[in-house]
Amino acid sequence: MRRREERELDDEIELHIGMIVDELRAKGWSEVDAEREARRRFGSPEGVRTAMEREWEGRMGRMGRWIDGVRQDVAFALRQLVRRPLTNGLALATLVLGVGSTALVYSVVHAVALRDLPFPDDDRLVRVSQTSPQGREYSVSEANFVDFRRRQTTMVEMAGMAVERPILTFDGQAEGASGMRVSHTFFELLGLDPVLGRVFSAEEDLEGADANVVVISEGEWVRRWGSDPGVLGNRLTVDGTAHTIIGVAPSDEAWPGVGVFTPLAPMEVAQRDNQIMESFGRMRPGVTIEDVQAEMDAIAAELSDQYPESNDGWGASVRPLRSYFVGQRQTRFGGLLMGAVGLLLLMACASITNLRVAQASARRHELRVRAALGARRGRLRSQLLVEGAVLALIAAPLAILLAVTALPVVRALGSSSLGRLGDAAIDAPVLGVALAAGVVTLLVSGLAPALLLEKDGGPGALRDRSSGGVRGRIRGALVAIQFALAVAVVLSAGLMMRSFAAMTTRDLGIEPEGMIAAAIRLPIDRFSPPERVQNVQLLMEELEAIPGVLAAGVTHAPPFGWMQPSNFVALADNEPDRQEDFQPVSWRAVSENYFEAAGLSLLSGRVFDARDMEVDGLQTVVIDRGLADLMWGPGSDPIGERLTWFIPGGQHVEVIGIVEPAQDERMDADARPRIYRSYGWAAWYQPGVVIRVAPGAASQLIPELRATAARVLPSVPLIDPVPVEESMRSVVAWPRFTLGILAAFSLAALVLAAMGVFGVTAFAVTTRRREIGLRIALGARPEGVFALVLRSSLVFAAIGIALGLGIAVGTTRLMESVLYGVTRLDPATWAAVPLLLAAVALAAAWLPARRALRISPRSAMVEE
Amino acid sequence: MSDLELLRGTLDVLILKALAADAKHGYGVAQWIRAMSGEELLVEEGALYPALHRLAKRGWVQSEWGVSENNRRARFYALTAQGRAQLELQTRTWDRYSSAVSRVLTSEADG
Structure with missing residues (x-):
């Protein structure tokens, strides 16, 4: 339909020109001259066509008109992008960063916390x-x-x-x-x-x-x-x-x-x-x-x-059932990461908006000309949106590429200990989220400059200086938003870092260095309880005989294992009637040399020996300092005192020793009070083995430990011996992983914030050239001018930082459950983060502000 | 003597007038306006064809393909009944408007 109209218009134009030629020929012009003159008089056929477009629009269906408009806008947008490589390159990079990290984090969180379980319904x-x-x-x-x-x-x-x-x-x-x-x-x-x-x-x-x-x-x-x-x-x-x-x-x-x-x-x-x-x-x-x-x-x-x-x-x-497969930790850390990536994406929106508002200033002339030529507002708005869309379309594959490239790195960072992280992939749901992120960014960053320009199209359009001021304030507000978001991101990383430091430096009681953990299994139907005790003692003795091995013991629940057995105790002479009034404790059944092998020091009394190891032997327990404090008061020495152990009928046990507390349940929580029973009491059939070796010898000794076990008890292999230091890494895997990602986000947030301040300062210097020139001409001191410019942009950063601290009071509440050893209002972090951001703002404003000093008053006045 | 810029509404009514007597092609319309205005009004081609289109869309003008005086394929525009009514209406409006303007312009000016 359009094709036919265009052809017919061409015919009409040719006829028109032909008529003019005829007219001129009649006046005696040569054919060549007449042709040239006719075309000159007619003007550009292209102009006629362009003017016709708008008339045609009315005839085309709404859809056709829209598609045609978009087609023109896309072509126009591409030319625009190429014309301004620096700002568009920055916008593109920001978009790729924002959308790419969103896709990446979502793929991780999806794999570990969100996706369906592999069961129907x-x-x-x-x-x-x-x-x-x-x-x-x-x-x-x-x-x-x-x-x-x-x-x-x-x-x-x-x-x-x-x-x-x-x-x-x-x-x-x-x-x-x-x-x-x-x-x-x-x-x-x-x-x-x-x-x-x-x-x-x-x-x-x-x-x-x-x-x-x-x-x-x-x-x-x-x-x-x-x-x-x-x-x-x-x-x-x-x-x-x-x-x-x-x-x-x-x-x-x-x-x-x-x-x-x-x-x-x-x-x-x-x-x-x-x-x-x-x-x-x-x-x-x-x-x-x-x-x-x-x-x-x-x-x-x-x-x-x-x-x-x-x-x-x-x-x-x-x-x-999901709650069994997806632990609370995953959900919490996943939520934290999604929140952080959301903030980063918002920052990217603000940055891109800022860049595009800056561009809009430069393009004010062009857009005003188009408005004067009759381009309707809706059309200008759609053009700006299309420019955003083109940017997003270019960014999308790059963002996916970024996510695909970075995913193996992220998976390696997380190691195999993060559940189903290994399954994280850039698949359909992830692409959907990336697409949504891109669309949001596009709408936010495309609409703002469009609305701003419409203001320009109004009667105030000619009053340049005032609209420059509006624009300056809007860009300033965007910088404030960027800083507020950056504060929230960097603060969460700071708290995570402090928490991680607290986790990894705390006194565990047990000594992971030089410690090897393994497991053995003494099947119930092949070993009676006394046989299990005998074989365990035999195996431990043989292992201790290996040069380099200092001690070996078993525990029915290994440190940081999935099994965290609990029970309840009470003072034997003050036994409550109901179970809920008993003191909950965690407990371990351990062999004689377990404490030495784990590196737990005896504070009072004795540890288990052969008398306690007998099945149905002495009913003795070793407790930790925490339980002693709780039951008999701080600093008490309850050796020889009796406790009621909660089993059917109740059982009186005697305290024979007190050891230091072992923080061996979770890294991000303090262990409950602990009570140790002798391995002989229950003779658990698949106990963990803990072996203390000379520092640094752990890896070399493992083959020999295996060989010894195979020789002593051929049917009881030493299962999965690993240096505990190595497996400890998996215990802090989630905090470490989250910290790594938050640190990367913080860096990105700081760069984006710096970009914002840099841009707004440079803009202020440009738009206020005349005023600055005047001040210099009137004898203002350079330092004064410099300070003036700095102040004009730093004030926005300062507002943003203050705002961000306010927001973070709320957002860090979400972190409370993942923090260890540091409160969400940790004074050190809350002091350091604003200072860091202030330093970034100052550094980013410094360079463009210096330019103000080089403004020559003469040229500044003449230009306007 | 300067070219008068034709306001959009003015151009429309001039085109209607040009087509009042007989059907014309685009060149003919431009030619007629130029001749009738004593060479004062030069019609921009960039405005003429869109205007013809606009009028056709409103149903004031209809077009059909025919053969021009020099034997070329040409699109001829003709006034519809509606267009004729519109011409009368606009002519009256224009008369009132222009006499009002000239009364103002010819009144005793005292600054």
Whole structure:
């Protein structure tokens, strides 16, 4: 349609020119001259066409008109971008930085905290846990799981799992593996249908069934069996007993590395107070999580009445299954990172707006000419928006490129200890977020200059100086916003840094340097409790005999492990009636030389020896200074005093020693009061081993430790020995990772803020040339002029800093839960950050302000 | 003698007048206005064609392709009934306006 109109117009123009030629020829002009003159008189056919465009617009459909307008604007925008390489380059870089980091951080947070669990209808899955009388959340005991499952009606089914470290034997070679005991309902409930074969039957899942069947994971099947379809029916030696492989399950995405599943076969009566497993359920259609919670509360109350010795006052908690896979730490740190990247993106918006407002000043003339030629306001606005869009379109692939390039670096920074960080990828949701970030930036930074220019188009357009003042104030306000945001970003990084320093320099009690941690497994059905104690003692002695090894001990829960067992104690002669009045403690069952191996010094009394190690031997405990202070008062020496240990029936134990507190539960929280029992008391079947070696010798000694263990107890391999210093890194992985990213953001924020001040100062010098020239001509001292210019831009930075501190009072509240050893209002950080930003502002304003001094009064006056 | 710049509204009414007697092509319109104004009014081509279009869009003018006096393909514009009514209306308006302006301009000026 347009094509035909254009052609017809060309015909009309040609005819018109031809007529003029005829007219001139009639007056006696030569053909050549007439042709030239006619074209001169007619003027530019292009001009006619341009003028026609607007008439045509009315005839084209709204859509067509719009598309055509955009087409012209895009071409125009591209020419504009090329014409101003510096400011547009800066805007582009800022946009790439802002959108790229948003994509990067979102991909990380998405992978570790946001994305769906690898189960169908995962939003219908819940985790059921027990709550202590004090309200703390625990796993579930096997007997309670059996009752929960039998009595509940709100869920389609319940399933359970317990983490195991089974020993697999291949060609006589024993090795530690990662496994799980799972209920027969487990795979079906989660929707993990076997790839091959079948899963456990209800009969195989009964206590004492001894079915000797095993399901392997798909990953294990691929790695060890080469995806052999004939794997079913093969024998696999698990914990020294031959098991038959009955199925292959697609469990690797949810539990990477877990290779072997055996039936849960839960104890139905015994150890009701031993919260050792996790339980899940799938809600029935139409049932809400509150319904399930109400039912579980009722069942827990029944159990509390029925089994007061173990369940008195214990409740239940029902939460989305997600909460099991995505810890609170991930959610909190993820939230912090998303918040920080949001601030950075806003800063990028402000920077780009600032640059474009600056450009708009330079382009005022051009835009005014276009307005005079009849370009309507909407058209000018759309042109500016299109310019923003073109910028965004160029920036988008670069931002994605930045994110893709930086992702491996970020993943390496985070190490494998950050859950599913390794799965972070630039995929569709991430691209969507990047796109949204780009669009927001574009709208914010494109609209502001457009609105500003419309003001210019009005009657005040000719009053240059006044609009320069408005623009100066707007740019000043943008600088203030940038500084306010920068304060929030840098402050959060500062607090994180202080917190990280507090975490890594605090006295842990245990000495990670020269310490090796490993695990062993003494399967219940092959070693009786006394045999376990004997073998542990034998193995520890042999390990200590290796030159370079100073001490070796076992603990039923290794430092910083996933297992953090708790119990309750009370003074034996002042025992409360109800469990909720007992003192909660964390506890460890340890062998004789554990304290020496862990580097914990004895403050009073003695540590365990052979008398305590006997199964059912002396009922003795070692406590830490914290518990002694709590129970008997600060500085007390309660050696020989008695405590009630909370187990069914209650048990009186005697305090034989006091050791220094061990901060070995979490890096970002102080450990609870601690009580140690001798390993002989429960003879836990898969204890952790802690070995103290000469400083620096840890890595070299590991092969020898393995060899010794294999020689002494061929069926009990030393599982995963690692220097603790190395594994400690994973304990502070989240804080370290967050700190790294926040530090990078702070740097970016400072650069953006500096750019803003630089720009606004340079702008002030340019627009106030005349005034400055006049002042110099009237004899103002150079320092005075310099100070005047500096002040004019620094005042905005100062306002921004003040504003930012105000905002940060609120935003740092979000950080409270991730900070350790430093409050969110840490005076040192709050003092240092404004000073740092003030220094940046001063430095960035200095150079352009110097230029003011070189203004020659003469040329400044003449120019205007 | 300077070219008078034609205001948009003025150009429209002049075109309507040019087409009142007979259909003309663009060149013819420009030519007629120039001749009738005693060479005082030069029509900008950049304004003429958009104006013709505008008038056609309003339904005051219709166009069809024909053959010009020198045997070339040409688009001829003609007045519609609506256009004729519009011409009368605008002529009256213009008369009132111009006589008002000239009364002001010819009155005794005392600064």
